[in-house]
Amino acid sequence: MSGGDMAKPLLGHRSTEGDPSVVPAAGRTIGVLGSGDFARSLAIRLVCSGFKVVVGSRNPKRKACLFPPAAEVTFQAEAVKKTDVIFVAVFREHYSTLCDLADVLAGKILVDVSNNTEINHHKESNAEYLASLFPACTVVKGFNVVSAWTLQSGARDGNKQVLICSNSQEAKRTVAEIAQVMGFTPVDMGCMSSAREIENIPLRLLPAWKIPIFLALGLFLCFFTYNLVRQVIHPYIREQKNKFYKIPVEVVNTTLPCVAYVMLSLVYLPGVLAACLQLYYGTKYRRFPDWLDQWLQHRKQIGLLSFFCAALHAVYSLCLPMRRSHRYQLIETAVKQAMEKKMTIWVEEEVWRMEIYISVGIIALGLLSLLAITSLPSIANSLNWREFSFIQSTLGFIALVISTLHTLTYGWSRAFDENQYKFYLPPTYTLTLLVPCTVILAKVAFSLPCIQHRLLRIRRGWEKGRSTDFLGFLTAKTSCFLSVWINLSTEL
Numbered sequence: 375m376s377g378g379d380m381a382k383p384l385l386g387h388r389s390t391e392g393d394p395s396v397v398p399a400a401g402r403t404i405g406v407l408g409s410g411d412f413a414r415s416l417a418i419r420l421v422c423s424g425f426k427v428v429v430g431s432r433n434p435k436r437k438a439c440l441f442p443p444a445a446e447v448t449f450q451a452e453a454v455k456k457t458d459v460i461f462v463a464v465f466r467e468h469y470s471t472l473c474d475l476a477d478v479l480a481g482k483i484l485v486d487v488s489n490n491t492e493i494n495h496h497k498e499s500n501a502e503y504l505a506s507l508f509p510a511c512t513v514v515k516g517f518n519v520v521s522a523w524t525l526q527s528g529a530r531d532g533n534k535q536v537l538i539c540s541n542s543q544e545a546k547r548t549v550a551e552i553a554q555v556m557g558f559t560p561v562d563m564g565c566m567s568s569a570r571e572i573e574n575i576p577l578r579l580l581p582a583w584k585i586p587i588f589l590a591l592g593l594f595l596c597f598f599t600y601n602l603v604r605q606v607i608h609p610y611i612r613e614q615k616n617k618f619y620k621i622p623v624e625v626v627n628t629t630l631p632c633v634a635y636v637m638l639s640l641v642y643l644p645g646v647l648a649a650c651l652q653l654y655y656g657t658k659y660r661r662f663p664d665w666l667d668q669w670l671q672h673r674k675q676i677g678l679l680s681f682f683c684a685a686l687h688a689v690y691s692l693c694l695p696m697r698r699s700h701r702y703q704l705i706e707t708a709v710k711q712a713m714e715k716k717m718t719i720w721v722e723e724e725v726w727r728m729e730i731y732i733s734v735g736i737i738a739l740g741l742l743s744l745l746a747i748t749s750l751p752s753i754a755n756s757l758n759w760r761e762f763s764f765i766q767s768t769l770g771f772i773a774l775v776i777s778t779l780h781t782l783t784y785g786w787s788r789a790f791d792e793n794q795y796k797f798y799l800p801p802t803y804t805l806t807l808l809v810p811c812t813v814i815l816a817k818v819a820f821s822l823p824c825i826q827h828r829l830l831r832i833r834r835g836w837e838k839g840r841s842t843d844f845l846g847f848l849t850a851k852t853s854c855f856l857s858v859w860i861n862l863s864t865e866l
């Protein structure tokens with residue numbers, strides 16, 4: 375079954391015929407121990423990339439039919455003898471059963487591809503454990519971050535990076551070369567002590583998203599409860615009115631935009647705080663506190679979640695007039711009017727208010743979509759740094775300003791209407807305005823020529839105390855006062 379005329383690689387061998395001392399990466403023989411999912415996918419990929427593959431199995435006869443004909447499937451010891459680089463596609467628990475092979479394995483490169491089921495499950499990493507079992511071998515950790523599926527379907531989709539570490543530079547280079555020929559991007563993670571970190575990576579679920587997602591869920595819960603009390607519980611308790619039908623659409627559609635709007639302002643707040651600190655320190659060389667660092671690094675995720683909520687809000691809003699409850703209310707109003715013999719209910723102000731806030735909301739969502747699209751790596755890569763930062767920083771801030779206009783025109787004079795205060799709770803939109811308006815005011819303050827001038831100087835490397843002209847002294851005083859004021863107002 376193995377060998378034969380089907381043993382043709384899909385990709386041609388790289389031409390290195392001129393130099394016989396160099397074993398070309400493609401064309402060399404690679405060993406694979408194990409015949410499971412990972413071993414099979416790996417073998418297929420290696421064959422397709424132009425390598426010769428020998429698979430070592432405890433039961434080669436039965437397993438051979440699972441592999442491409444171009445791969446040779448034989449006993450473990452046989453396979454190991456034919457090659458210098460061996461992928462160990464066996465679970466850690468079974469490493470010790472390979473100890474009989476120690477003699478034939480001596481001096482060869484072992485690639486540990488294993489993963490764990492829990493973070494830091496064992497005292498030492500799997501790769502270090504393998505190295506301790508085979509002291510005469512050179513162990514390289516790698517390929518555990520790609521799935522058997524990625525190996526088979528090609529690196530086209532999915533993650534292209536393969537993290538590699540080893541104590542031997544030589545062995546690491548060999549494995550990196552193999553990864554490259556297979557179409558992956560090897561990433562050097564240093565020496566063997568990084569193995570544990572590499573093994574933990576596939577176990578972490580969306581690490582950068584954890585905090586932003588909890589933030590979004592937390593805000594959602596708070597606003598949802600608040601709106602529930604105002605829109606459903608209050609009429610039920612005060613007037614015995616059953617408004618529970620509002621929960622699936624209306625309460626949700628008051629909650630989602632509030633989360634979107636507040637999250638959007640939380641994307642631009644840390645930049646403002648950072649500028650305040652820079653003004654206060656009088657230098658850009660002092661480190662920000664950890665919480666601010668973390669916050670700055672999570673802005674992308676917070677922004678994308680904000681966009682997600684805003685998009686849902688838009689769809690919910692479009693569906694508002696579609697509902698049966700809305701139709702009944704329309705008819706009831708019409709009947710009431712007919713009884714009262716009123717001809718028109720047209721209120722010019724209300725009409726304009728709605729036309730404006732809908733239009734403005736659509737523009738804000740359009741701008742946010744632009745931000746979301748440019749955060750896709752393929753599109754971000756096609757923009758230069760200035761274009762990217764213009765879209766992210768300037769257009770994003772404009773989206774925040776426009777969302778504020780949307781919210782203000784929607785809310786209009788309702789904040790001053792006593793009937794809107796259910797259980798003394800003000801309308802939801804008034805609460806959401808707090809952080810965004812602070813951010814906008816702070817940005818406006820920073821654009822005052824005097825402060826902007828100083829901020830720009832600091833960001834170009836100027837430091838307080840190094841130069842002491844009178845103008846510098848004056849601006850220091852003003853901006854100090856302003857930054858304290860801004861800090862205070864954000865805390866409030």
Ligand SMILES: Cc1cc2nc3c(=O)[nH]c(=O)nc-3n(C[C@H](O)[C@H](O)[C@H](O)COP(=O)(O)OP(=O)(O)OC[C@H]3O[C@@H](n4cnc5c(N)ncnc54)[C@H](O)[C@@H]3O)c2cc1C
Nearest residue numbers: 641642645673674677678681742745746749766767770833
């Ligand atoms: C839908 C959506 C998608 C997003 N996608 C991404 C994304 O893909 N990637 C991403 O990083 N963020 C993303 N974000 C987050 C956000 O858009 C960016 O972090 C944005 O750059 C923040 O702008 P900023 O002006 O507050 O902060 P910054 O651009 O960090 O800067 C703050 C201020 O400091 C100035 N400044 C900063 N550093 C320097 C310096 N070294 N020298 C001189 N001046 C300086 C800037 O000019 C600016 O005035 C996204 C947000 C949303 C809503």
Ligand SMILES: NC(=O)C1=CN([C@@H]2O[C@H](COP(=O)(O)OP(=O)(O)OC[C@H]3O[C@@H](n4cnc5c(N)ncnc54)[C@H](OP(=O)(O)O)[C@@H]3O)[C@@H](O)[C@H]2O)C=CC1
Nearest residue numbers: 408409410411412431432463464465468471488489521522
């Ligand atoms: N599946 C995946 O997507 C990924 C897997 N990995 C890692 O690859 C390794 C293999 O995973 P996978 O292929 O899914 O697992 P499987 O259970 O499918 O395969 C394991 C293979 O190990 C061989 N083996 C050798 N000695 C023993 C033994 N004593 N007892 C049992 N089996 C033995 C067996 O082959 P035979 O009977 O021929 O000897 C068996 O086919 C694991 O370390 C895993 O963490 C890493 C990344 C992704």
Ligand code: HEM
Nearest residue numbers: 628631632634635684688691735736738739777781802803
């Ligand atoms: C296509 C785009 C949009 C449309 C059609 C739209 C439509 C609406 C509608 C109809 C309302 C009133 C909801 C109600 O009657 O309860 C509303 C409220 C609101 N919208 Fe939008 N909107 C859009 C985009 C946005 C965006 C991008 C944001 C901010 C990120 C936003 C934030 C808000 C806020 C905060 C409220 C007030 C919620 C409340 O307190 O009741 N909207 N929008």
Ligand SMILES: [Cu+2]
Nearest residue numbers: 824827828849
């Ligand atoms: Cu100045």
Ligand SMILES: [Fe+3]
Nearest residue numbers: 466467495496
């Ligand atoms: Fe275990």
